[in-house]
Amino acid sequence: xxxxxxxxxxxxxxIYFITFFxxxxxxxxxxxxxxxxxxxxxxxxxxxxRIITTFIMIYVIVHNIKSFNSQKKKYIMIIFCLSI
Numbered sequence: 787x788x789x790x791x792x793x794x795x796x797x798x799x800x801i802y803f804i805t806f807f808x809x810x811x812x813x814x815x816x817x818x819x820x821x822x823x824x825x826x827x828x829x830x831x832x833x834x835x836r837i838i839t840t841f842i843m844i845y846v847i848v849h850n851i852k853s854f855n856s857q858k859k860k861y862i863m864i865i866f867c868l869s870i
Contacts, residue, residue: 800845
């Protein structure tokens with residue numbers, strides 16, 4: 787495998803991680819923590835997960851910023867970043 791295909795596979799996994807834990811995965815994990823009776827430990831689950839997800843989002847955005855070469859795409863990217 788060449789370097790670009792390895793990066794694409796890693797990028798796909800990172801985007802899957804972001805998508806999963808931004809929506810359903812975060813709440814499923816939080817429900818599991820609360821149902822096990824560790825409600826006071828939920829911040830040890832949610833805060834690090836949100837921070838890790840944010841850093842992964844920033845990493846993916848920074849490495850893909852070169853593909854945003856038109857002005858319209860740049861405005862969409864700015865709106866997306868502000869919505870997070």
